[in-house]
Structure formats: C-alpha cells, structure tokens
Amino acid sequence: MRVKADLHIHSVISPCADLEMSPVNIVNRALANNLQLIAIADHNSTLHGPLTKELAKRHGIHCLYGAEITSKEEIHCLCIVETENQRVALQDFIENNILKISNKPDVFGYQVVVNEQEEIIQEVDYYLHAALNKSINEVSEFLQSIQGIFIPAHVDRLKYSLTSQLGFIPPDLKFDALEISKNSKVSDFCSHNRIESSKTFIRNSDAHYIHQVGEIYTEYEINDISLAGLRDAFDKKNGAFVYPFQ
C-alpha cells in the first residue's frame, strides 16, 4: 500500500517549537493532511511519544516514537523506534549522555509535557538542544543495538548537519536513510558530496509550527505500516520502496 508519512515532527517539549504543538493539535493536523504514519522527533526527548501514539491510534494514524538526537559533533540524528521498551531505552540513552545545562525558558523556550487536556504535567529542567557525549557513529551503533532506525537529519542544511559539521559522510557510518530538505535536489546533493545515488533519501516537515505538519512528507510503498515495513522500504526489500522525489 502507498503510505504518506511525516517522520520528523517536533512537539511543545522542544524548546524551539511553538506552544501550539500539543499532541492533540499535531494529530488533528496529521488527520487533516491525510498522513497515515507520523513520528514525533523532539530534540533529545521521546516524552510526548506515548500520548501522541494513543491519540493517533483513535484516528487510525500509526505513530512511531522518535527523537532528534544532537551528537557530540552537533549533528542532528533522526532516531525512530516502535515499542515502549525501545522508547524507554532511547530515553535512558539520552538522559545518561546529554550534557545537562539548566534550561532558561525565557531565553531558549519552554520544555513542557502536556496531557490530552493540554495541561502541563511535566517540565524538563535541562536544555534539550544540548549535545550528547556520543559521536554520530556511537548514536548509530546504539540505534542498531535496539533495532531502531537511524537517519542523519537534514543532511543538506548549513547548520547541525553531517555536511555542515563534518563536510562529508563518513564511509563507515551505518544509516538506514538520509533526510534531505526540500531546498535540495537529491541528484545535486549526491554529485556535490560524492554519494551513491542508490542511497535512500526521505523528506519530512521538521515541523516546529502546526501549519507545517505534513507540509513536506514522503510516500512509501510498504506491506505493513510499521517499523519493519519502513525498514523494508529503506532497504528496497519485499517489494517495498520509497517513492522517488527530485
């Protein structure tokens, strides 16, 4: 089946995301934009995953857990998992390795967890955009160890990307796909960076504001809407694939 997915959505817990980015509003917007699969990928946090998944399920939308981890080199890494055990392992990995700097909400933004009624139930006191004390290779290895999906985020951007921080894609780095912004053509990016064009590229909204949810998405041909189905599409296995875009 052909599935429309946005796997990089920030919620209100991300300091830079708009306060309207509650799980309720995100799911309603995903529904309005006909997304069948979403992932919440907050900066170094998975805490809004469970509520978003529950709300999405009521509307027939599949929600995966995620986080956008900042590596030691200040590279953003889109990390996606499926089960509650994997989410807890990912959350523990972040909490055990992030540089804990106090958040200053009036400077960096609020980092709050809300419930279905949009009441604040938790506030994270350390700054969530800080880097982990783990290299990008170590983050990739950790995701492999918990059978999660690892995708270097917005690889073409001038900030917090593989190309901005390292200037190249390390040949030994294992990843499931590369995320590219809508501002770059895959063919141009591959030729400028000497990357095989056979690598799998995806696009996501990286939404920080509600109108951005699903504004940019990727379509997948998958047999089953799950992490395994996505992995098949990335690996072009079992008839699954990512629909090409320019």
Ligand SMILES: [Zn+2]
């Ligand atoms: Zn990012």
Ligand SMILES: [Zn+2]
């Ligand atoms: Zn992001």
